[in-house]
Amino acid sequence: MIHARGLTRRFKVRGGAVDAVRGLDLDVAAGQLVAFLGPNGAGKSTSLRMLTSLLPPTSGTATVAGRDIVKDPAGVRARIGYIGQKNGAGENFRVRDELITQGRCYGLTRAQARTRADEVLTQLDLEPLATRKPGTLSGGQRRRLDIALGLVHRPALLFLDEPSTGLDPQSRANIWEHILRLRAEHGTTLFLTTHYLEEADAMAERVIIIDHGRIIADGTATQLKSDLAGDHLTLTLSTEADLAPAATIAERLNGTVTTPDPATTPDPPTRSHSATSPVLRIRVTRADTALPEYLRALDTAGIKVAAAETTRPTLDDVFLALTGRSLRETGTQVPEPTP
Amino acid sequence: MSFVRDTVTVFEREMAPTWRNPFGLLFTMVQPLLFLYLFGPVLSGSTDLGGAPWEWFVPGILIMMCLSGPMMAGYTLLVELIGGSMERMLVTPLSRTAMLVGRTLKEFVVLLAQGGLLIGLAIPLGLDLHLPGVLTGLALLIVFGVGLGALSFVLAIVSAPGGELFYAVTQLTVFPLLLLSGVLLPVDAGPAWLQTAAALNPVTYIVEAERALFTGAFTTPAVLYGTLAATAVAALGLTLGTRAMRRGI
Missing domain, CATH: 3.30.70 (Alpha-Beta Plaits)
Structure with a gap:
């Protein structure tokens, strides 16, 4: 589903350049649930933005869902879903209207877009909120709406940038319920970033740890813990x-x-x-x-x-063993969600 | 074909809140309406305006509306750029250019409705309606408005994610442009430096052209200059706008 080779991204800043991502090599097979873990500023979001065609890489290549991110960004966009860190629905628009617009953006006809909007509203328990505006929703409801927006076109590959950050434990558990059901029912490939260690540990079958723009560990949580921390x-x-x-x-x-x-x-x-x-x-x-x-x-x-x-061991011990630093210093610790 | 469909998608999205609450249009017209009712009657008593005070004043108010509405169109884009909704749409296959054109079309429709309404309200106050001239004037206004709207979008894109630049530039340009175009009072009465500044202001020419058109005078040079100025603003805005959209946000 994802094949990246030597993906790098350099940002120009005052007085020089910052290498946000340095030579990312990555292969993700269809159907995998991959958690991209790392402290803030490690390059998680930048990597994701490159893989989703939002940001052109400084160098390197990647094919995502069979399309080249540089040569055919439109092809990539048509085949993936992306749920960003911020809320995806516009403040001035009603929930259902935004879902219909989203379907239209992916080339659905008006009727198809309407049907599909109603389907995802049901799927994410958002029906009662269809005519509300995003500003009146709770944090958890808004995040569910973001996921609904990402699902309108039934992507086979879904990127989620910190899907549960800033939510209360109950909403986080609820979001995860939806994400895991999506995978169970549709076999969607999921690639998500998180800085919640417990989440990556409990939910993902594959954990990729990134630090200073480089992948420093890649494997199942159990494997990483016994190999690197013990x-x-x-x-x-x-x-x-x-x-x-x-x-x-x-x-x-x-x-x-x-x-x-x-x-x-x-x-x-x-x-x-x-x-x-x-x-x-x-x-x-x-x-x-x-x-x-x-x-x-x-x-x-x-x-x-x-x-x-x-x-x-926890994944934090893994990170500590690899870098000598604790992830907890940067990430906020929150109670573990129930899968 | 898909470009047209994408443009329609963006246009429909932008229009939906207006359809759902058409009175919102009136709300954004409060300032020009206040000028029309509270300032217009004062001017109409004045004899300095060539005997046709409403035909002189109404075009100015239209320009005032044109400067505030489309210039603020960028604000809605800025809000979406700072939030996540623009990013969400950028990951869809939606055409980048359609995002700009669709939004601009919405500004076009809103301006047309507001302009029509304002002219309609001005007739009972004493505006002598020269229909062909007024329609041409509206067309000119829309060309100008589309250009301004596009420039405002560019400003929003350049200002994101902070947004300070957007507020600074709009605050610092809109009012001077308005005052230096002789919208409220003729600049002829001002000192020479002010008249020079007005002569450098493209809005001045558009106001002059609108005034000529509202009296039915099609063949004056003012109409030509105004058309050129409006077209230049539109061309500049659309060129910069599509470029900014294509380059990515």
């Missing part, structure tokens, strides 16, 4: 003297001790423990199986463990 065991020992022998045992069991550097332990509970009692943090492949094994080994060696816990 599970952790956190053990609280009773005496400081046991730390060294416990660490040796951990290494012997294929664990990597990560404790001595408190800067790389973002887990707040670990830090609070370490103030009073010795804490050992060990990276392992699978925390659930490693813990009993390790506890037995420590017991045999006569080392007393006061507390033990396992931590599954």
